[in-house]
Amino acid sequence: MESKMKESNPILEVxxxxxxxxxxxILKGVSLTVYPGEIHAIMGRNGCGKSTLSKIIAGHPSxxxxxxxxxxxxENINSLEPEERAQSGIFLGFQYPIxxxxxxxxxxxxxSTNARRKFLNKEExxxxxxxxxxxxxxxxxxxxxxxxxxxxxxxxxxxxxxxxEILQMALLEPKIAILDETDxxxxxxxxxxxxxxxxxxxxxxTGIILITHYQRLLDEIEPNFVHVMSDGQIIKTxxxxxxxxxxxxxxxxxxxxxxxx
Amino acid sequence: xxxxxxxxxxxxxxxxxxxxxxxxxxKIAKGLNENIIRLISQKKxxxxxxxxxxxxAFKKWQKMKEPDWAGLGYxxxxxxDIIYYSAPKQKEKISSLxxxxxxxxxxxxxxxxxxxxxxxxxxxxxxxxxxxVSIATTFREELAEHGVIFCSISxxxxxxxxxxxxxxxxxxxxxxxxxxxxxxxxxSDGSFVYIPKxxxxxxxxxSYFRINSGDSGQxxxxxxIAEESSSVSYLEGCTAxxxxxxxxxxxxxxxxxxxxxxxxxSTVQNWYAGDEEGIGGIFNFVTKRGKCLGKRSKISWSQVxxxxxxxxxxxxxxxxxxxxxxxxxxxxLTNNLQQADTGTKMIHIGPKTKSTIVSKGxxxxxxxxxxxxxxxxxxxxxxxxxxxxCDSMLIGDQASANTFPYINSQQPNSEIEHEASTCxxxxxxxxxxxxxxxxxxxxxxxxxxxxxRDVFNQLPMEFAAxxxxxxxxxxxxxVG
Numbered sequence: 001m002e003s004k005m006k007e008s009n010p011i012l013e014v015x016x017x018x019x020x021x022x023x024x025x026i027l028k029g030v031s032l033t034v035y036p037g038e039i040h041a042i043m044g045r046n047g048c049g050k051s052t053l054s055k056i057i058a059g060h061p062s063x064x065x066x067x068x069x070x071x072x073x074x075e076n077i078n079s080l081e082p083e084e085r086a087q088s089g090i091f092l093g094f095q096y097p098i099x100x101x102x103x104x105x106x107x108x109x110x111x112s113t114n115a116r117r118k119f120l121n122k123e124e125x126x127x128x129x130x131x132x133x134x135x136x137x138x139x140x141x142x143x144x145x146x147x148x149x150x151x152x153x154x155x156x157x158x159x160x161x162x163x164x165e166i167l168q169m170a171l172l173e174p175k176i177a178i179l180d181e182t183d184x185x186x187x188x189x190x191x192x193x194x195x196x197x198x199x200x201x202x203x204x205x206t207g208i209i210l211i212t213h214y215q216r217l218l219d220e221i222e223p224n225f226v227h228v229m230s231d232g233q234i235i236k237t238x239x240x241x242x243x244x245x246x247x248x249x250x251x252x253x254x255x256x257x258x259x260x261x
Numbered sequence: 262x263x264x265x266x267x268x269x270x271x272x273x274x275x276x277x278x279x280x281x282x283x284x285x286x287x288k289i290a291k292g293l294n295e296n297i298i299r300l301i302s303q304k305k306x307x308x309x310x311x312x313x314x315x316x317x318a319f320k321k322w323q324k325m326k327e328p329d330w331a332g333l334g335y336x337x338x339x340x341x342d343i344i345y346y347s348a349p350k351q352k353e354k355i356s357s358l359x360x361x362x363x364x365x366x367x368x369x370x371x372x373x374x375x376x377x378x379x380x381x382x383x384x385x386x387x388x389x390x391x392x393x394v395s396i397a398t399t400f401r402e403e404l405a406e407h408g409v410i411f412c413s414i415s416x417x418x419x420x421x422x423x424x425x426x427x428x429x430x431x432x433x434x435x436x437x438x439x440x441x442x443x444x445x446x447x448x449s450d451g452s453f454v455y456i457p458k459x460x461x462x463x464x465x466x467x468s469y470f471r472i473n474s475g476d477s478g479q480x481x482x483x484x485x486i487a488e489e490s491s492s493v494s495y496l497e498g499c500t501a502x503x504x505x506x507x508x509x510x511x512x513x514x515x516x517x518x519x520x521x522x523x524x525x526x527s528t529v530q531n532w533y534a535g536d537e538e539g540i541g542g543i544f545n546f547v548t549k550r551g552k553c554l555g556k557r558s559k560i561s562w563s564q565v566x567x568x569x570x571x572x573x574x575x576x577x578x579x580x581x582x583x584x585x586x587x588x589x590x591x592x593x594l595t596n597n598l599q600q601a602d603t604g605t606k607m608i609h610i611g612p613k614t615k616s617t618i619v620s621k622g623x624x625x626x627x628x629x630x631x632x633x634x635x636x637x638x639x640x641x642x643x644x645x646x647x648x649x650x651c652d653s654m655l656i657g658d659q660a661s662a663n664t665f666p667y668i669n670s671q672q673p674n675s676e677i678e679h680e681a682s683t684c685x686x687x688x689x690x691x692x693x694x695x696x697x698x699x700x701x702x703x704x705x706x707x708x709x710x711x712x713x714r715d716v717f718n719q720l721p722m723e724f725a726a727x728x729x730x731x732x733x734x735x736x737x738x739x740v741g
Contacts, residue, residue, distance in 0.1 A: 058696050061688065086698035098693035101684075102711025108697070111707070115698030151711070168697060 010035050011176045011207040017068035019056050026052045028232035034207040041210045041218055044229035045251050050211045054178045058092035059085045087119035091174035095181040097161040100152040108152045113171045137170040141197045158185035166197040176207040183217035195220030215247040228254050282368040282473050285350045292341045298446055301346050305415050310426055318435035318445030325439045331602040333571055343509060344477035345447045347392045361397055386411055388452045388468045390481055395450045410455040411466050414482055417453035428486055432515035432552045440511040440546040444480045451481035456491040467496040478509035487522035494525040512547045520555030527720055532568035539598030542570025549576035553585035561588035563719045566603060567731055577606035580614035587616040590719040594732055595628030604634035609642035618649040621713050624660035631663040636677055638670040645675040653683045654712050
């Protein structure tokens with residue numbers, strides 16, 4: 001199966017990426033390639049650079065790339081604005097989705113969806129057509145219609161915020177989705193809803209990177225690859241077994257790899 | 262912090278209304294003295310009581326001192342270096358729009374306020390004021406059928422002198438403040454509205470003020486009277502060309518609402534604000550006040566202030582009638598070196614009176630944006646209530662926002678509530694919107710309109726859309 005996937009071109013190539021913020025190096029040479037249909041999990045302790053990697057791929061302005069390249073569908077995107085990356089199909093699911101008072105969730109979702117549609121040369125949707133589309137997508141994350149009339153993420157519970165992220169993913173239909181600790185703060189039921197949502201949205205043409213601490217999300221969505229990050233580097237890559245082993249042995253076990261390298 | 266290069270790349274949209282109409286004007290000599298005031302009054306063929314009103318105001322003004330309590334920074338205004346009357350030359354008596362100079366019609370066309378029969382706005386009657394005079398008022402006959410009077414104040418002085426004599430200066434007395442006194446002495450034109458008893462005005466009324474000449478001040482005066490059980494919605498818009506000198510605009514607006522009457526007064530102020538270095542722009546020193554004279558009367562101010570180098574303006578309500586209601590909804594946006602000191606005064610005099618204040622200040626660039634408001638409960642204002650909410654949004658790290666709420670209660674059996682907040686558009690919020698494909702500029706304007714939502718909801722439909730666009734335009738390139 002693996003070899004079949006690799007007949008196509010990679011969606012995302014991160015090549016020897018180093019990056020810093022306020023002159024503090026955070027990433028120290030990360031390489032990662034994602035092909036269509038693949039699910040990658042990145043695990044590691046807090047502060048190992050997992051979230052930073054996701055933000056840099058999405059184009060966060062606080063980080064400087066000091067070395068290496070990020071390629072999306074074969075094109076270097078190092079200097080693209082975050083909105084350009086998003087329009088072309090890169091999606092970042094936030095660990096802590098941001099609250100935006102006064103901006104209605106529905107309007108936000110519509111403007112965002114239309115920005116992506118415009119890039120795809122699809123017709124932009126008016127309020128009525130969008131309502132139809134969003135209704136259908138709400139089903140995926142089992143969200144109530146009432147969420148749409150509230151301000152973006154404002155007063156949402158942790159679980160509601162995460163479901164709102166997956167709703168956005170469903171609307172934007174990205175080529176690659178990087179989900180940063182989408183499982184944190186979710187109870188078992190919410191985790192199942194989120195996981196099944198992710199599975200419904202992804203297909204053989206999309207790539208997914210799950211950033212997580214826990215096995216429980218990976219029980220729901222089985223990854224093809226598991227990468228362990230430490231101190232700004234990927235120190236070990238394996239199959240889904242690696243996550244189970246990590247769960248059993250803890251991160252201390254991975255410290256040995258650093259010594260070895 | 263936020264993506265500086267991108268900000269620099271954004272082409273700054275120039276002020277759209279900065280053009281000058283090349284038209285022959287009749288101007289009087291610069292300077293201010295008794296003779297000038299007599300001359301203005303004579304040009305307008307005014308009755309004696311009005312000349313006396315002017316001269317009295319002038320005497321008071323001479324004894325007054327320009328206020329400095331707002332702490333605004335500007336060079337001393339030379340009141341002798343201003344032309345107090347400037348009017349486009351036209352035929353003595355204009356009986357129809359066909360006789361109006363096409364250049365003037367063209368000017369208003371360009372401003373999006375078509376006046377001619379074929380093109381005029383269908384749902385709004387417009388009074389167009391150019392420098393010191395009113396050019397045209399649309400839909401007069403239609404309004405007259407309902408008994409509604411809508412004309413320039415000069416015309417009202419001629420045709421409805423009894424109403425002018427009865428009400429002019431009763432809400433804002435000539436001695437009220439320095440700029441009101443100046444206006445009372447030299448006011449040239451403005452709008453007059455009279456809604457008779459029991460009439461709900463069939464369409465929105467609107468005045469559009471255009472300053473064209475660079476060396477004359479604009480001193481218009483608006484008077485709106487709503488008789489018992491009547492209602493009206495009035496809109497006001499303003500623009501001016503770009504000059505590198507400052508132009509003085511000192512207007513007075515008086516509203517009177519009798520029993521069960523309601524007046525809604527909305528402003529979109531977009532006077533030229535000066536350039537990025539703060540050169541030029543309008544000094545906007547305005548006194549606006551409404552008197553809720555009747556029981557259960559209501560006056561509602563909503564304003565979107567985006568222009569002017571300096572704004573000094575406090576639309577207020579005197580709540581005399583029992584159960585009368587005053588409202589103030591304001592968005593004030595300042596950028597570059599603009600200064601705005603704006604707010605309201607809610608003076609509760611009658612019992613069971615109610616007032617609501619919602620103020621949203623947005624400061625960008627190096628601007629200063631202050632809310633200054635007074636809520637006063639008089640000794641007889643038993644069972645009265647006020648709710649105030651003042652929110653400030655800062656964009657960038659050079660702008661400043663201040664809130665000065667003054668509260669004065671002489672009535673223990675009344676309630677005053679005040680809430681205030683300050684926020685900043687955070688890099689995280691912008692990144693979140695951008696990471697969903699929303700352009701940087703659009704992200705900023707989405708957040709700004711979100712911030713102003715409560716106020717925009719109060720504006721008439723056409724205005725709300727215009728206000729939204731205006732804010733987006735004003736903020737272009739300001740986030741850095």
